[in-house]
Amino acid sequence: xxxxxxxxxxxxxxxxxxxxxxxxxxxxxxxxxxxxxxxxxxxxxxxxxxxxxxxxxxxxxxxxxxxxxxxxxxxxxxxxxxxxxxxxxxxxxxxxxxxxxxxxxxxxxxxxxxxxxxxxxxxxxxxxxxxxxxxxxxxxxxxxxxxxxxxxxxxxxxxxxxxxxxxxxxxxxxxxxxxxxxxxxxxxxxxxxxxxxxxxxxxxxxxxxxxxxxxxxxxxxxxxxxxxxxxxxxxxxxxxxxxxxxxxxxxxxxxxxxxxxxxxxxxxxxxxxxxxxxxxxxxxxxxxxxxxxxxxxxxxxxxxxxxxxxxxxxxxxxxxxxxxxxxxxxxxxxxxxxxxxxxxxxxxxxxxxxxxxxx
Amino acid sequence: xxxxxxxxxxxxxxxxxxxxxxxxxxxxxxxxxxxxxxxxxxxxxxxxxxxxxxxxxxxxxxxxxxxxxxxxxxxxxxxxxxxxxxxxxxxxxxxxxxxxxxxxxxxxxxxxxxxxxxxxxxxxxxxxxxxxxxxxxxxxxxxxxxxxxxxxxxxxxxxxxxxxxxxxxxxxxxxxxxxxxxxxxxxxxxxxxxxxxxxxxxxxxxxxxxxxxxxxxxxxxxxxxxxxxxxxxxxxxxxxxxxxxxxxxxxxxxxxxxxxxxxxxxxxxxxxxxxxxxxxxxxxxxxxxxxxxxxxxxxxxxxxxxxxxxxxxxxxxxxxxxxxxxxxxxxxxxxxxxxxxxxxxxxxxxxxxxxxxxx
Numbered sequence: 001x002x003x004x005x006x007x008x009x010x011x012x013x014x015x016x017x018x019x020x021x022x023x024x025x026x027x028x029x030x031x032x033x034x035x036x037x038x039x040x041x042x043x044x045x046x047x048x049x050x051x052x053x054x055x056x057x058x059x060x061x062x063x064x065x066x067x068x069x070x071x072x073x074x075x076x077x078x079x080x081x082x083x084x085x086x087x088x089x090x091x092x093x094x095x096x097x098x099x100x101x102x103x104x105x106x107x108x109x110x111x112x113x114x115x116x117x118x119x120x121x122x123x124x125x126x127x128x129x130x131x132x133x134x135x136x137x138x139x140x141x142x143x144x145x146x147x148x149x150x151x152x153x154x155x156x157x158x159x160x161x162x163x164x165x166x167x168x169x170x171x172x173x174x175x176x177x178x179x180x181x182x183x184x185x186x187x188x189x190x191x192x193x194x195x196x197x198x199x200x201x202x203x204x205x206x207x208x209x210x211x212x213x214x215x216x217x218x219x220x221x222x223x224x225x226x227x228x229x230x231x232x233x234x235x236x237x238x239x240x241x242x243x244x245x246x247x248x249x250x251x252x253x254x255x256x257x258x259x260x261x262x263x264x265x266x267x268x269x270x271x272x273x274x275x276x277x278x279x280x281x282x283x284x285x286x287x288x289x290x291x292x293x294x295x296x297x298x299x300x301x302x303x304x305x306x307x308x309x310x311x312x313x314x315x316x317x318x319x320x321x322x323x324x325x326x327x328x329x330x331x332x333x334x335x336x337x338x339x340x341x342x343x344x345x346x347x348x349x350x351x352x353x354x355x356x357x358x359x
Numbered sequence: 360x361x362x363x364x365x366x367x368x369x370x371x372x373x374x375x376x377x378x379x380x381x382x383x384x385x386x387x388x389x390x391x392x393x394x395x396x397x398x399x400x401x402x403x404x405x406x407x408x409x410x411x412x413x414x415x416x417x418x419x420x421x422x423x424x425x426x427x428x429x430x431x432x433x434x435x436x437x438x439x440x441x442x443x444x445x446x447x448x449x450x451x452x453x454x455x456x457x458x459x460x461x462x463x464x465x466x467x468x469x470x471x472x473x474x475x476x477x478x479x480x481x482x483x484x485x486x487x488x489x490x491x492x493x494x495x496x497x498x499x500x501x502x503x504x505x506x507x508x509x510x511x512x513x514x515x516x517x518x519x520x521x522x523x524x525x526x527x528x529x530x531x532x533x534x535x536x537x538x539x540x541x542x543x544x545x546x547x548x549x550x551x552x553x554x555x556x557x558x559x560x561x562x563x564x565x566x567x568x569x570x571x572x573x574x575x576x577x578x579x580x581x582x583x584x585x586x587x588x589x590x591x592x593x594x595x596x597x598x599x600x601x602x603x604x605x606x607x608x609x610x611x612x613x614x615x616x617x618x619x620x621x622x623x624x625x626x627x628x629x630x631x632x633x634x635x636x637x638x639x640x641x642x643x644x645x646x647x648x649x650x651x652x653x654x655x656x657x658x659x660x661x662x663x664x665x666x667x668x669x670x671x672x673x674x675x676x677x678x679x680x681x682x683x684x685x686x687x688x689x690x691x692x693x694x695x696x697x698x699x700x701x702x703x704x705x706x707x708x709x710x711x712x713x714x715x716x717x718x
Binding site: 079121122143145148149154155322 | 438439441445452481
């Protein structure tokens with residue numbers, strides 16, 4: 001097991017990465033000195049596989065868990081679903097010292113985290129991410145939230161978990177498309193922060209695609225370390241944290257304008273990162289061979305790197321870009337790469353160049 | 360004008376109390392260095408009276424305000440209304456540096472504050488409370504939130520405003536019942552924290568009932584000072600802040616079990632405070648003459664001090680008490696008075712005594 005500390009003063013916590021962690025959930029929660037009542041929020045797919053293990057582990061440790069299952073999929077990330085969860089917590093008399101366990105992928109983590117952030121003005125919560133995407137990205141750093149009709153994650157709160165348990169065993173049964181989607185965030189960490197990680201991914205991609213445990217453990221822990229470092233320096237995204245959004249401005253717009261669910265998040269940001277790499281070449285002189293290495297790694301991982309759009313869809317995509325949370329005074333700002341392992345944020349890019357980068 | 364500072368480190372802000380402040384809203388916001396776009400959230404009643412002045416003042420100072428009006432009344436404090444507000448903010452392209460002005464009473468402040476806390480994971484907001492209750496209580500201290508079917512304020516966030524402007528002129532047109540309801544919170548500050556304030560209220564009650572400006576200014580500013588002091592010591596209600604809930608455990612249960620709206624908040628906590636004073640006599644030996652002074656002041660102010668309940672309503676009321684946010688391990692804890700001006704919190708009270716105190 002690897003332990004990655006997230007340093008945020010009084011809100012500090014640990015990320016634990018390894019096999020066989022889910023059966024230890026109860027013991028781990030007991031060490032946090034929380035109230036006895038808790039709710040395990042999960043979705044209909046993940047629940048079938050792992051809810052029993054989670055609930056049994058919590059019960060064995062003396063907790064009184066109640067299961068709150070939501071429909072699988074992005075559609076559960078909405079305020080009416082938040083309210084249904086709140087209602088269930090109130091029904092089961094959860095109190096301020098009670099806690100929530102988010103057991104699932106990014107949707108469950110974002111939703112359950114926001115439910116925890118807002119129920120009784122905030123109760124503790126523990127993340128048990130069961131997808132690669134959630135383990136390396138969404139479960140770490142305290143971003144929680146839901147979608148509006150007009151955009152993804154437009155509603156939410158910065159709210160830190162008390163603990164993140166990344167059980168690598170839960171990745172074994174992940175559908176290949178979803179697993180590969182998670183790799184898009186993994187590759188991102190190499191591009192934005194860590195050339196040696198990028199090089200290792202080029203080298204060990206086949207092991208990673210086979211979900212080999214030691215490689216996976218090292219890589220997941222390293223991604224969490226990078227995210228923890230960035231978040232520790234800028235918890236509420238006033239500056240540095242923006243680097244984590246490399247590829248996301250275009251990626252989010254793709255997800256939004258094509259209707260949530262058509263592209264998985266990792267697929268959308270794979271296209272977005274390759275577009276951002278091309279913009280980086282134009283604006284910051286990122287060398288052509290590095291653009292090539294980036295594009296090639298995404299392709300080798302089995303991720304899409306381009307999108308074909310008719311005029312109407314293209315218009316919709318550019319409109320969606322203007323609704324990004326990072327837009328300031330109507331101006332879209334990009335995270336762009338100077339070289340692999342080093343990016344800068346807050347880059348203005350002429351609209352014509354963006355048009356060219358999204359072919 | 361009186362200025363009351365609220366000291367919360369990086370989240371510190373000022374409360375300004377005086378006449379003629381609403382027309383200065385734009386100038387005051389300009390001093391905060393916020394983005395140009397903003398939304399004035401108000402309700403159908405308050406909007407008619409004051410929205411024009413607020414919007415004109417903001418426009419004159421160079422801001423681009425949009426008006427978001429919600430139906431007047433407690434029913435607007437719900438998540439579906441929050442979402443409608445979010446949708447309007449997104450439609451008008453409010454960004455992270457944009458801000459919200461909450462123009463209205465407690466409902467508008469709680470709702471708009473929660474909207475600000477959760478839109479784009481938090482944008483700045485300014486409170487312009489237009490009721491006495493909101494000026495002395497709900498606009499100060501950062502509690503924001505909405506109701507669930509199963510209870511009041513069960514959903515929310517601790518989120519501080521950047522500024523609170525208490526324009527005493529807005530109190531002039533307040534219906535008498537609502538104004539008097541606000542006095543219940545004013546009297547509370549005397550009971551929990553400040554015997555001289557309580558004595559002054561006994562002395563100057565008639566001036567206060569006439570809404571005499573200098574008395575009102577002194578009293579509102581003193582209430583805000585007390586609240587600011589308490590909140591400064593315990594922002595997220597882990598201890599001391601609980602004293603502000605004197606009379607509220609029973610008060611909230613009255614509001615909840617009788618259907619929101621039948622009793623105004625101040626009326627419910629007036630009954631709740633007199634009941635708490637009687638409990639204080641039994642449990643902590645609060646002298647009978649002080650119980651009498653407390654009861655008499657509420658009566659003189661024109662507030663109800665008792666409630667008649669049939670068996671079914673009584674059962675409902677006690678069930679509602681168990682859902683209070685301050686309940687821990689199923690135990691109701693009370694704030695009780697040792698003497699006027701001094702209370703203790705976390706007091707266990709035998710159920711029989713509670714039954715007797717709510718006649």
